[in-house]
Amino acid sequence: METRELRYFVAVAEELHFGRAARRLGIAQPPLSRAVQQLERRLGVTLLERTSRGVALTDAGSVLLQEGRAALDAVEAAERRTRRAAAPAGSPGLVLVTKAGASTELLAKLLDAYAAEPGAVDVDVVLCGIGEQERYLRDGRADVAFLHRPFDSTIGLDTEELLTEGQVVLLPAGHPMTARPHLCVDDVAAIPGLPMPRWPRDDGSYPDGPGPEVHDNTQLLQLVALGRTTAILPESVRTHLHDDIVTVPVLDAPSVTTVIAWPPHSRSLPLAQLIRTATRL
Amino acid sequence: METRELRYFVAVAEELHFGRAARRLGIAQPPLSRAVQQLERRLGVTLLERTSRGVALTDAGSVLLQEGRAALDAVEAAERRTRRAAAPAGSPGLVLVTKAGASTELLAKLLDAYAAEPGAVDVDVVLCGIGEQERYLRDGRADVAFLHRPFDSTIGLDTEELLTEGQVVLLPAGHPMTARPHLCVDDVAAIPGLPMPRWPRDDGSYPDGPGPEVHDNTQLLQLVALGRTTAILPESVRTHLHDDIVTVPVLDAPSVTTVIAWPPHSRSLPLAQLIRTATRL
DNA sequence: GTCGTCGATACCCACCCGGTATCGCAGCTG
DNA sequence: CAGCTGCGATACCGGGTGGGTATCGACGAC
Numbered sequence: 001m002e003t004r005e006l007r008y009f010v011a012v013a014e015e016l017h018f019g020r021a022a023r024r025l026g027i028a029q030p031p032l033s034r035a036v037q038q039l040e041r042r043l044g045v046t047l048l049e050r051t052s053r054g055v056a057l058t059d060a061g062s063v064l065l066q067e068g069r070a071a072l073d074a075v076e077a078a079e080r081r082t083r084r085a086a087a088p089a090g091s092p093g094l095v096l097v098t099k100a101g102a103s104t105e106l107l108a109k110l111l112d113a114y115a116a117e118p119g120a121v122d123v124d125v126v127l128c129g130i131g132e133q134e135r136y137l138r139d140g141r142a143d144v145a146f147l148h149r150p151f152d153s154t155i156g157l158d159t160e161e162l163l164t165e166g167q168v169v170l171l172p173a174g175h176p177m178t179a180r181p182h183l184c185v186d187d188v189a190a191i192p193g194l195p196m197p198r199w200p201r202d203d204g205s206y207p208d209g210p211g212p213e214v215h216d217n218t219q220l221l222q223l224v225a226l227g228r229t230t231a232i233l234p235e236s237v238r239t240h241l242h243d244d245i246v247t248v249p250v251l252d253a254p255s256v257t258t259v260i261a262w263p264p265h266s267r268s269l270p271l272a273q274l275i276r277t278a279t280r281l
Numbered sequence: 282m283e284t285r286e287l288r289y290f291v292a293v294a295e296e297l298h299f300g301r302a303a304r305r306l307g308i309a310q311p312p313l314s315r316a317v318q319q320l321e322r323r324l325g326v327t328l329l330e331r332t333s334r335g336v337a338l339t340d341a342g343s344v345l346l347q348e349g350r351a352a353l354d355a356v357e358a359a360e361r362r363t364r365r366a367a368a369p370a371g372s373p374g375l376v377l378v379t380k381a382g383a384s385t386e387l388l389a390k391l392l393d394a395y396a397a398e399p400g401a402v403d404v405d406v407v408l409c410g411i412g413e414q415e416r417y418l419r420d421g422r423a424d425v426a427f428l429h430r431p432f433d434s435t436i437g438l439d440t441e442e443l444l445t446e447g448q449v450v451l452l453p454a455g456h457p458m459t460a461r462p463h464l465c466v467d468d469v470a471a472i473p474g475l476p477m478p479r480w481p482r483d484d485g486s487y488p489d490g491p492g493p494e495v496h497d498n499t500q501l502l503q504l505v506a507l508g509r510t511t512a513i514l515p516e517s518v519r520t521h522l523h524d525d526i527v528t529v530p531v532l533d534a535p536s537v538t539t540v541i542a543w544p545p546h547s548r549s550l551p552l553a554q555l556i557r558t559a560t561r562l
Numbered sequence: 563g564t565c566g567t568c569g570a571t572a573c574c575c576a577c578c579c580g581g582t583a584t585c586g587c588a589g590c591t592g
Numbered sequence: 593c594a595g596c597t598g599c600g601a602t603a604c605c606g607g608g609t610g611g612g613t614a615t616c617g618a619c620g621a622c
Contacts, residue, residue, distance in 0.1 A: 001284065001356055001359070001360050002283050002284050002285060003282065003283050003284050003356070004283060004579095006356070006359070017599085018599075018600060018601095019598085019599070019600085027579090027580065027581090028580070028581060028582080029599090029600075029601095030580085030581080030582085030583095030600090030601075030602080030603095031579065031580050031581075033600060033601060033602090034579085034580095034601085034602090035579085037601085043360065043363060043364060043367075044364070044367075045363055045364060045366075045367040046367065047363075050599090050600065050601090051587095051588080051599090051600090052586080052587045052588045052589085052598085052599060052600070053587095053588065053589070053598080053599070053600095054599075054600090055599090055600085058367070059366055059367070060363050060364075060366040060367035062366075063362050063363050063366040064359060064362075064363040064366075066546070066548060067355075067358060067359035067362050067363065067421075068359045070355055070359070070546060071352065071355035071356040071358070071359045073355075074348075074351055074352035074354075074355040074356075075282055075284070075287070075352040075355075075356070077348060077351075077352070078282070078287070078345060078348035078349045078351070078352045079282045079324065081344050081345075081348050082324060082326055082328075082341050082344050082345040082348065083324060083325070083326060083341075085326075085340055085341040085343075085344040085345075086324075086325075086326040086327065086339070086340070086341035140348075155439055155545040155546075156437060156438075156439070156544075156545030156546060157437075158436055158437070263437075264436040264437030265347070265351055265436075265437060267347060285610090298568085299568075299569060299570095300567090300568070300569085308610090308611070308612090309611070309612060309613080310568085310569075310570095311569090311570075311571080311572095311611090311612080311613085311614095312610065312611050312612075314569060314570060314571090315570090315571090315609095315610085315611095316610080318570085319609095331568090331569065331570090332568090332569090332618090332619080333567080333568060333569065333617080333618045333619045333620085334567075334568070334569095334618090334619065334620070335567095335568075335569090336568090336569085
C-alpha cells in the first residue's frame with residue numbers, strides 16, 4: 001500500500017464525497033476514483049459503498065480510516081524528524097508542545113534548568129489547542145509534551161509525573177461566593193447567573209448550554225472578569241490573574257497532574273536529558 | 282514520502298550495501314540507487330555516506346531508519362487489519378500472541394472464560410519467539426499479547442496486570458541442591474557443572490559463555506533433565522514438568538508479572554471484552 | 563598494473579498517474 | 593414524464609517515472 005493511495009482514501013473517507021476530496025487533494029475527480037478502486041482491488045476489500053448520490057464507509061473502510069491516519073502520521077513523523085536531524089546547528093534540537101496558558105511556571109523552570117545543563121540543545125516551545133498535544137507527538141511536529149491528567153489522554157505515550165495540584169474556581173472580584181474559604185463542584189454548578197463555559201469538541205462544534213462559547217484561556221479570563229461565566233482550573237492559574245478575578249479552592253474537584261510525555265520509541269539523547277532534568281525539578 | 286521509497290531506503294540502511302538490498306527487494310541495483318537519491322533530493326537530506334567500497338548511515342539516516350521502520354509497520358498494520366475487518370465470518374476475530382511455552386495455564390483459562398461470554402468471537406493464538414510480541418502488535422499481525430514484566434518491554438502499549446508469580450530454579454531430579462527448601466540467585470549461579478543457558482540476542486547471535494545455546498523451552502527442559510544446564514523461570518512452568526525435573530524457589534529473583542497488552546489506539550469491541558474478561562479472572 | 567567490487571550514470575521501454583471529455587444513474591422540478 | 597442536475601465511473605490521451613540492461617569511474621587487493 002502506497003502512502004499516496006492511503007492519503008487519497010483518507011480524504012474520500014473524511015469527505016464522503018469524491019469531488020470535494022479531489023479538490024482538497026488538488027487533483028481531478030476521475031484519477032481519484034480510479035486510485036481508490038485500485039486500492040480496493042489490491043486489498044481485495046470493499047472500502048466504500050457508492051450510490052449515485054454519495055458515498056458511505058464499510059466496516060473495513062472505517063478500520064482503514066482509523067489505522068490509515070495513524071500510519072500517515074507515522075510517515076509524516078519520520079519525514080519531519082529526519083529533516084530536523086539533518087538541520088544545521090542553531091535550529092531547535094527539541095520541540096516541546098503544551099496547551100496555551102497551562103503550566104507556564106513549571107515550563108519556565110524546566111527550560112531554565114535544562115538550559116543550564118551541559119550539552120543542552122535549543123528547545124522550541126509550541127503552544128497548541130486543547131488536547132492536540134498527542135497529535136503533535138504522533139506526527140513528529142513535537143518531540144515532547146506537557147499533558148494534564150485526567151484531562152489529556154496519555155495512552156500510547158511514555159510519561160513522568162511532574163506536579164500534582166488541586167483545582168480552584170475562578171470568580172469575578174466582589175462575587176458573594178468569594179467570601180467562602182472553599183467550595184464543592186456542586187456549589188459551583190449551582191451559582192446563579194454564572195453558567196460554565198462551553199469548550200469546542202474535537203470536531204470544532206460546541207455543546208448546547210447556557211454558558212458562553214470559549215476556545216482559549218484569555219477569552220475565558222476576560223469573560224470571568226466580566227461576570228459572564230466561571231471555571232474550575234488548576235490552582236497554578238493564579239499566577240496569571242489580575243485582581244479582577246478571585247479564586248476559591250474546590251475541594252472535591254479531581255486534582256490535576258502535569259506530566260511530561262514523549263513517544264515511546266524515542267531514542268534521542270537531548271530528550272532523555274530534558275526528561276531527567278524535568279523529573280529532578 | 283512514499284512507502285516504496287521508505288522500504289527501499291530501509292533495505293539499503295539495513296544491508297549497508299546497494300547490491301544486496303536490491304536483491305532482497307527483488308529489483309536491480311541501478312533503480313534502487315536512483316530511488317534512494319531521489320528520496321534524499323526530496324527530503325533535502327543526505328541519508329547515506331557512499332564510498333566506492335560501501336555505504337554508511339548519516340545521523341539523519343539513522344533517524345529515518347528508526348522512524349521509517351515504525352512507519353512501515355504502521356502501514357502494514359493498517360493493511361492487515363483492514364483485510365481482517367473485511368474477512369467473512371468464521372475467520373479469527375482476534376489474534377493473541379504470546380511467547381511459546383509461557384503462561385499456558387492462564388491463557389487456557391482466559392480463552393475458556395472468554396469463549397463463554399455472549400458475543401465472543403474466534404481467537405487465534407500465535408506463538409512467537411522471545412520479545413517478539415511487541416512487533417506483532419505494531420505491524421498488525423496480532424491484536425493483543427501476553428507479556429512478562431520485567432523481561433518484555435511494555436512501552437507504547439496499554440496493559441493490564443493479570444498475574445504475579447515468583448521464580449523457581451529448574452534442576453535435574455536427584456541433584457543435591459534439590460534438597461534445599463529455597464535458594465538465592467547467587468547460589469544458582471555458583472552451582473558447579475550447571476552453567477546457565479545462552480539465549481539468542483535480538484540479532485540472532487549468541488553471547489559467549491560456558492552454557493549450551495538454546496532457543497526454545499522444550500530444548501531447555503530437555504537440557505535441564507539431562508543435567509547440562511539450569512534455568513530460573515516463573516513458577517507456573519511447574520505444571521509442564523515431568524518428574525525428571527525438580528524446582529526450588531529462588532527467593533531473591535524478581536517476581537514476574539504476566540500482563541495483557543494491546544496497541545493504545547485499539548477501538549474494537551471484541552478486544553475490549555477480552556480484556557475485561559482477562560482482568561476478571 | 564590488473565582485476566574485482568561497488569555505486570553512479572546512460573539509455574530505453576512500458577506502465578501508470580493525472581488530465582479532459584463523456585457516460586449512466588438517480589433525484590428533483592415543473 | 594421530460595429535462596435538469598449532481599455524482600461517480602469510464603474512455604482515452606500524454607508525459608513522467610519506475611524498472612530493466614549496459615557501462616562507467618573509483619578504489620582496494622593481489
